[in-house]
Amino acid sequence: MIKxxxxxxxxxxxxxLGLAFKYSGVKIQEIISRNKESGFALSKxxxxxxxxxxxxxxxxxxxxxxxxxxxxxEVIKKLPNISMIHTSGxxxxxxxxxxxxxxxxxxxxxxxxxxxxxxxxxxxxxEANNEVFKKxxxxxxxxxxxxxxxxxxxxxxxxxxxxxIVSNFSNFCYIIAKKHLDNYEIDFSLLIPLIIKTxxxxxxxxxxxxxxxxxxxxxxxxxxxxxxxxKNKNYKKIYQLLSQNILEEYEK
Amino acid sequence: MIKxxxxxxxxxxxxxLGLAFKYSGVKIQEIISRNKESGFALSKxxxxxxxxxxxxxxxxxxxxxxxxxxxxxEVIKKLPNISMIHTSGxxxxxxxxxxxxxxxxxxxxxxxxxxxxxxxxxxxxxEANNEVFKKxxxxxxxxxxxxxxxxxxxxxxxxxxxxxIVSNFSNFCYIIAKKHLDNYEIDFSLLIPLIIKTxxxxxxxxxxxxxxxxxxxxxxxxxxxxxxxxKNKNYKKIYQLLSQNILEEYEK
Numbered sequence: 001m002i003k004x005x006x007x008x009x010x011x012x013x014x015x016x017l018g019l020a021f022k023y024s025g026v027k028i029q030e031i032i033s034r035n036k037e038s039g040f041a042l043s044k045x046x047x048x049x050x051x052x053x054x055x056x057x058x059x060x061x062x063x064x065x066x067x068x069x070x071x072x073x074e075v076i077k078k079l080p081n082i083s084m085i086h087t088s089g090x091x092x093x094x095x096x097x098x099x100x101x102x103x104x105x106x107x108x109x110x111x112x113x114x115x116x117x118x119x120x121x122x123x124x125x126x127e128a129n130n131e132v133f134k135k136x137x138x139x140x141x142x143x144x145x146x147x148x149x150x151x152x153x154x155x156x157x158x159x160x161x162x163x164x165i166v167s168n169f170s171n172f173c174y175i176i177a178k179k180h181l182d183n184y185e186i187d188f189s190l191l192i193p194l195i196i197k198t199x200x201x202x203x204x205x206x207x208x209x210x211x212x213x214x215x216x217x218x219x220x221x222x223x224x225x226x227x228x229x230x231k232n233k234n235y236k237k238i239y240q241l242l243s244q245n246i247l248e249e250y251e252k
Numbered sequence: 253m254i255k256x257x258x259x260x261x262x263x264x265x266x267x268x269l270g271l272a273f274k275y276s277g278v279k280i281q282e283i284i285s286r287n288k289e290s291g292f293a294l295s296k297x298x299x300x301x302x303x304x305x306x307x308x309x310x311x312x313x314x315x316x317x318x319x320x321x322x323x324x325x326e327v328i329k330k331l332p333n334i335s336m337i338h339t340s341g342x343x344x345x346x347x348x349x350x351x352x353x354x355x356x357x358x359x360x361x362x363x364x365x366x367x368x369x370x371x372x373x374x375x376x377x378x379e380a381n382n383e384v385f386k387k388x389x390x391x392x393x394x395x396x397x398x399x400x401x402x403x404x405x406x407x408x409x410x411x412x413x414x415x416x417i418v419s420n421f422s423n424f425c426y427i428i429a430k431k432h433l434d435n436y437e438i439d440f441s442l443l444i445p446l447i448i449k450t451x452x453x454x455x456x457x458x459x460x461x462x463x464x465x466x467x468x469x470x471x472x473x474x475x476x477x478x479x480x481x482x483k484n485k486n487y488k489k490i491y492q493l494l495s496q497n498i499l500e501e502y503e504k
Contacts, residue, residue, distance in 0.1 A: 012464075069474065090466075090474050109446050110464045115456055117449065123442045149442060158436050159443070161478045162429035166443050167450040168465030169494050170422040175459045175501070177414035184410050190375045190401060191411070191418050192455060194361050197369065198419040199451030203444060204367055207427045212264075212362045213420030214342075222321065222342050226413045234497050241493055242421045245486050249427070 002061040002083075002140045006030045007046075008075055009066035010038040012111040013087050017066060018046045020119035020144040029060040054078045062140070064105065083133065089160025092153040093127050103128035103137050106156055107145075110167050123147040125156050170199075176235045183231060215246035254313040254335075254392045258282045259298075260327055261318035262290040264363040265339050269318060270298045272371035272396040281312040306330045314392070316357065335385065341412025344405040345379050355380035355389050358408055359397075362419045375399040377408050422451075428487045435483060467498035 004027040007014050014031070022028055030049035033039030043050035049058060054075075057063075063084040067075055072086050072095055083101035089108070096102035104127040109117065124145045128134035134150070141148040151159065174195065178188040201210045214222035223243050230236040256279040259266050266283070274280055282301035285291030295302035301310060309315075309332055317338040319327055324338050324347055335353035341360070348354035356379040361369065376397045380386035386402070393400045403411065426447065430440040453462045466474040475495050482488040 068469075069471065090477065108442060110450055110453070110462075112453075112462065112464065115453060115462075121445050123445060125442075147442075147445075149439075151438075155436065155438055157477075158433060158438055158481065161481055162433050162438075162440075162443060163446055164465050164467075164478065165425050165429040165432070165491065166447050168463065168467060168498065169425045169490075170447070170450055171453070171459050171463050172494055172498050172501075173417050173421045173425070174454055175463065177417040178459055180417070181410060181414050184407065186403075186407055186410055186414075187401075188414075190360060190377075190399075191414060193373050193375060193399075194415055195418050195422070195451050195454055198362055198422055199447050201362070201364075201367060201423070202426055202447055207423050207430055210362075210364065210367075211420065211423050211427065212364065213416050215416075215420060217320070219321065225342065225409075226416065229410065229413055234500070238493060238497060239417065239421075241490060242424055245490060246420065246424050248486070249424075 002136055003027060004029050004060050005062045005064055006032060006058065006060040007064045007066055008032045010035055010042040011066065011068075012113050013107070014064075014066035015042055015045070015113045016111045016117060016119065017064065017087065017105075017107065017144075018042060022046050023119075024143040026140070026143060029058045032057070032063075083136075085137065089125075089163065090157050092157075093129060094153070096129070101128075101130065101133040103133055104153070104156065105137060105141060106160070108159060108163055110171075119144050120146050123149060125149050125151045125159060127152060127156065176232075176238065179232070180230065180235065211246065211250070213246070215243040216250050218247060218250070254388055255279060256281050256312050257314045257316055258284060258310065258312040259316045259318055260284045262287055262294040263318065264365050265359070266316075266318035267294055267297075267365045268363045268369060268371065269316065269339065269357075269359065269396075270294060274298050275371075276395040278392070278395060281310045284309070284315075335388075337389065341377075341415065342409050344409075345381060346405070348381070353380075353382065353385040355385055356405070356408065357389060357393060358412070360411060360415055362423075371396050372398050375401060377401050377403045377411060379404060379408065428484075428490065431484070432482065432487065463498065463502070465498070467495040468502050470499060470502070 006029045007018050010033040028046045028048040030051045031039050031043040032051040040050045065086040069088050069091050085103040085105050089106045106125040107122050109122045122145050124141045126137050126141050128137050181188050258281045259270050262285040280298045280300040282303045283291050283295040284303045292302045315336040321340050321343050337355040337357050341358045358377040359374050361374045376393045378389050378393050380389050433440050
């Protein structure tokens with residue numbers, strides 16, 4: 001059983017995961033991070049040691065790598081030969097290159113240090129390179145979340161792609177709308193109930209059935225009026241492309 | 253004071269508005285609709301008369317026009333000279349062309365007959381062609397919603413444009429993600445907590461500060477991998493355009 005862990009990184013994922021494990025009773029041994037400021041701050045939050053050297057690691061059951069995707073490979077090279085996992089949606093498990101117990105614990109959520117989150121409801125995708133370690137990781141995952149999925153690297157990468165679309169692109173739509181309304185000093189918060197309801201509708205029915213609006217209705221008059229109303233050329237292009245695709249989707 | 257109303261139309265807006273008024277104690281006189289089936293069904297729900305003829309209107313304090321934007325003008329021509337409003341986000345108040353008491357009551361929400369909604373929390377944009385009627389409409393709106401805004405046609409049209417972007421485009425992102433995962437038989441519902449959290453984040457901070465993901469980080473490697481993973485050419489184009497715009501937004 002995994003009773004104590006060390007975390008590499010002190011960013012958004014390291015922070016939320018560290019706190020979730022701490023609250024679930026798993027001991028955090030140390031935070032290992034090149035960033036002295038955020039690393040030390042996180043170690044204080046988690047009541048553990050801070051290691052800035054990537055050397056003299058404390059004895060631990062598992063190292064969790066929470067660094068940028070591009071740095072995972074390089075970090076692995078510096079680690080002693082103990083069980084280790086990364087938390088990336090898009091990085092293949094093969095990145096560990098023959099080490100004994102390796103795996104992935106990918107939380108499917110948009111995590112920002114500053115924004116609180118109830119970790120129990122976050123789906124976690126687990127992968128492991130052997131059956132014994134798989135069981136250990138699932139049991140570890142269950143301590144912080146009620147929703148553990150076992151997926152291979154291929155499936156996880158597609159989940160990550162889909163997550164970018166539903167989360168990053170939706171949020172960018174909110175940004176476009178806010179910037180548009182800001183031009184006319186119209187209060188963006190008027191749209192909050194609509195945004196929340198649109199998201200919540202997917203818990204009741206398939207998004208295909210939830211679509212509304214001028215493009216769904218094939219209302220080209222409104223679409224053209226809206227295009228004329230938009231000042232920003234790039235946003236206009238986005239409005240046009242998305243409307244065109246919705247039109248085609250529902251013409252079928 | 254407006255004590256009894258008639259509603260023209262029997263679609264999504266007519267249904268939700270009719271029910272909200274009924275529950276608030278406003279008497280619905282009749283449903284006027286060319287669609288016999290849905291019109292009669294709605295009149296039964298609202299416990300009122302059904303009129304399929306656009307003639308012999310029952311005496312009422314207000315007619316609420318809930319038809320497709322393109323049909324509003326034509327419907328107005330058929331109406332007797334009493335107070336009337338439409339419920340369209342994108343139609344100018346000038347459509348009423350000189351009638352005495354005219355206005356708008358635009359609920360900023362995505363409404364589908366089949367999906368229940370708590371009307372009290374829906375923002376409603378009101379407009380009227382004179383001060384006395386304005387007060388009456390605001391008082392009527394207050395019966396069904398806690399969030400009444402008085403906006404002119406110009407402002408309302410921009411709210412409607414922004415509503416399309418935050419709601420219709422976000423939902424289309426959910427569709428793209430679902431269709432993508434369906435190709436690999438991966439469960440879309442895994443993304444539900446992420447979708448809900450992304451929407452809820454705007455209640456805590458500005459969407460500009462909530463953006464995450466590869467495009468925000470300038471991670472072109474992941475973006476290119478995702479583009480290779482997408483089969484549908486149109487969806488790929490959308491991924492590319494949105495990522496490009498997010499990249500530019502955060503490069504500034």
